[in-house]
Amino acid sequence: MGLVQDSTAWDVVDRLRAALLDGRFAHGSKLKPDTLRTSLGCSASAVREALFRLSTEGLVQFHPQRGFRVPQRDIELLHDITQVRIMIEEQGACRSIRNADVAWEARLTAAHHKLSHIESRVQRTEPTDEVFQLWVRGEQEFHQTLIGNCGSQILVDMHLAIYRRFRQQMVTSDRDFTHLPVNRDQHLEILDAALARDEDGVCRRIRAHLGRHLVRPIPEREAVPA
Amino acid sequence: MGLVQDSTAWDVVDRLRAALLDGRFAHGSKLKPDTLRTSLGCSASAVREALFRLSTEGLVQFHPQRGFRVPQRDIELLHDITQVRIMIEEQGACRSIRNADVAWEARLTAAHHKLSHIESRVQRTEPTDEVFQLWVRGEQEFHQTLIGNCGSQILVDMHLAIYRRFRQQMVTSDRDFTHLPVNRDQHLEILDAALARDEDGVCRRIRAHLGRHLVRPIPEREAVPA
DNA sequence: ATTCGACGTATTTTCGAGATTTTGTTGAAA
DNA sequence: TTTCAACAAAATCTCGAAAATACGTCGAAT
Numbered sequence: 001m002g003l004v005q006d007s008t009a010w011d012v013v014d015r016l017r018a019a020l021l022d023g024r025f026a027h028g029s030k031l032k033p034d035t036l037r038t039s040l041g042c043s044a045s046a047v048r049e050a051l052f053r054l055s056t057e058g059l060v061q062f063h064p065q066r067g068f069r070v071p072q073r074d075i076e077l078l079h080d081i082t083q084v085r086i087m088i089e090e091q092g093a094c095r096s097i098r099n100a101d102v103a104w105e106a107r108l109t110a111a112h113h114k115l116s117h118i119e120s121r122v123q124r125t126e127p128t129d130e131v132f133q134l135w136v137r138g139e140q141e142f143h144q145t146l147i148g149n150c151g152s153q154i155l156v157d158m159h160l161a162i163y164r165r166f167r168q169q170m171v172t173s174d175r176d177f178t179h180l181p182v183n184r185d186q187h188l189e190i191l192d193a194a195l196a197r198d199e200d201g202v203c204r205r206i207r208a209h210l211g212r213h214l215v216r217p218i219p220e221r222e223a224v225p226a
Numbered sequence: 227m228g229l230v231q232d233s234t235a236w237d238v239v240d241r242l243r244a245a246l247l248d249g250r251f252a253h254g255s256k257l258k259p260d261t262l263r264t265s266l267g268c269s270a271s272a273v274r275e276a277l278f279r280l281s282t283e284g285l286v287q288f289h290p291q292r293g294f295r296v297p298q299r300d301i302e303l304l305h306d307i308t309q310v311r312i313m314i315e316e317q318g319a320c321r322s323i324r325n326a327d328v329a330w331e332a333r334l335t336a337a338h339h340k341l342s343h344i345e346s347r348v349q350r351t352e353p354t355d356e357v358f359q360l361w362v363r364g365e366q367e368f369h370q371t372l373i374g375n376c377g378s379q380i381l382v383d384m385h386l387a388i389y390r391r392f393r394q395q396m397v398t399s400d401r402d403f404t405h406l407p408v409n410r411d412q413h414l415e416i417l418d419a420a421l422a423r424d425e426d427g428v429c430r431r432i433r434a435h436l437g438r439h440l441v442r443p444i445p446e447r448e449a450v451p452a
Numbered sequence: 453a454t455t456c457g458a459c460g461t462a463t464t465t466t467c468g469a470g471a472t473t474t475t476g477t478t479g480a481a482a
Numbered sequence: 483t484t485t486c487a488a489c490a491a492a493a494t495c496t497c498g499a500a501a502a503t504a505c506g507t508c509g510a511a512t
Binding site: 008009042043044045046065066067 | 465466467468472473474
Binding site: 032033034048064065066067 | 493494495
C-alpha cells in the first residue's frame with residue numbers, strides 16, 4: 001500500500017502534463033526517460049511514449065537522437081500563442097452566444113462565481129502554491145465554459161491545447177498576482193457582455209484581457225484601398 | 227539497391243500519413259500494427275508509435291485496449307473541420323495581407339500559376355489517380371502560401387493539421403472533379419483579392435470557396451440588442 | 453431457437469536488452 | 483593556450499518477447 005502507483009500509460013501522460021503545467025521542471029531542462037522512470041513508477045519506454053505524445057501537443061520539444069526538452073520561455077512564442085488564443089476565444093465566445101440558452105448562462109455564471117471566489121480569497125491570503133493551482137483551474141474552467149457552447153468540438157479541443165501552452169509559458173512568472181485585481185474586473189466584464197449577448201463587447205474584452213501578453217498590438221483591419 | 231527501406235520512425239509516420247491521405251485505407255477500417263509491419267518494413271512497435279502520433283493529429287482514432295481505426299466519414303465532422311478551417315484561413319490571409327511584400331506576392335502568384343496549370347490539365351485529360359495527387363499538393367501549397375505570410379508559426383501549423391483532416395474526409399468522394407471549374411474560378415478570385423490587399427474580399431471568397439462543405443450556413447453576427 | 457458461459461485465438465500493452473548515436477573527457481600536437 | 487583526435491560514458495532508438503486483455507466459437511441449458 002502507501003506509494004503504490006501501477007500507472008497505466010495514460011496516467012503517465014496526464015501526470016507528466018500536470019507536472020509540466022505546474023512548473024515542476026525548469027524551462028529548457030532535459031527530460032530523460034530513464035530518470036523520470038523512478039518518480040513515475042513505470043518503464044522508460046512508457047515515459048518515452050508519453051513524452052512523444054506531449055511533443056505533439058507542443059508541451060515538450062523533441063529532437064531526433066537528442067531527446068526531449070521543456071520548451072524555453074520565449075516572449076515571441078507567448079505573443080504568437082496569445083494571438084491564436086484570442087482568435088479561438090473570440091470565435092468560440094461569439095458562437096456560444098449565438099447558441100445561448102439558460103443552461104449555458106447558468107454554467108457560465110457558476111464558473112465565474114467559483115473563479116471570483118478564489119480570486120477574492122487570493123487577494124486576502126498569502127499566495128500559496130496550492131491556491132495558485134486552484135486559481136489556474138478556475139480560470140481555465142471559466143474560459144472553457146465561455147467557448148463551450150460554440151458547438152464545435154474541434155474548437156474546444158484547440159482551445160484547451162493552446163491554453164495549456166499559454167499556461168506553460170506563464171508558469172513561475174505570473175505568480176506575483178499583481179495583475180489579479182485587473183484580471184478580476186476583466187473576468188466580470190466578459191461575463192456581463194456574454195450574458196448581454198454582446199458579441200462585439202465580448203471580443204473587445206477578451207482582447208483587453210489577454211492583450212498584456214502581446215509584444216506588439218495586433219494591427220486593425222484597414223479599409224479597402226480604392 | 228532495389229527495395230531497400232531502412233525506415234526510421236519518422237519516415238513511418240510520414241508514410242502512414244501519406245497512405246491515409248491518399249485514401250489507401252477505407253474509412254472506419256482497423257489499423258493493426260502487426261499487419262502494417264510488413265508493408266512498412268519495420269517492427270510493430272514502430273508502427274504503434276507512429277499511429278499514436280497520428281492519433282493526436284486527428285488522422286487516426288485510438289481506443290484503449292481496442293487499437294486504432296481510420297475515422298469514419300462524418301458529414302457533421304466535415305462541417306466542423308470546414309468551419310475551423312475557414313476561421314484559420316481568414317485570419318491567416320488577413321494577416322498575410324497586412325505583412326504583404328513583393329516576395330510574398332510572387333510566391334502566391336507562382337503557387338496559383340502551378341495550381342491553375344494542373345487544374346486546366348485535369349479538365350482536358352482523364353482524371354488519373356496520379357493527377358489527383360498532383361492537384362491536392364497544388365491546392366495545399368496555394369492555401370498554405372496564402373496564409374504563410376501571417377507571421378504566426380502556430381497558425382500555419384494548425385492550418386496544415388486541419389487541412390489534412392479535411393483532405394482525409396474528402397478523399398474518394400471529391401474525385402469526380404465536377405466542382406473543378408468553379409474551384410478554378412474561386413482560386414483566381416482569392417488570388418486577385420489578396421493581391422489587391424482586400425481583406426474583406428478575401429474572407430468573403432474563402433467562405434464562398436469552402437462553403438459548400440458546410441451542412442448549414444454559418445450564422446452572421448447580429449447587431450447588439452438594445 | 454435463444455441465451456449464456458467456457459475455452460481458444462488474436463490483438464493489445466508493457467517491458468528490458470542490444471545496437472546505434474551522441475556527449476564528455478583525456479591527452480598529444482601545433 | 484588552443485585544436486583536434488581517440489576513447490569512455492551516457493543517452494537514444496529499435497525490436498521482439500512476455501503478460502494482459504479483448505474477441506470469436508462452440509456447446510449446453512432453458
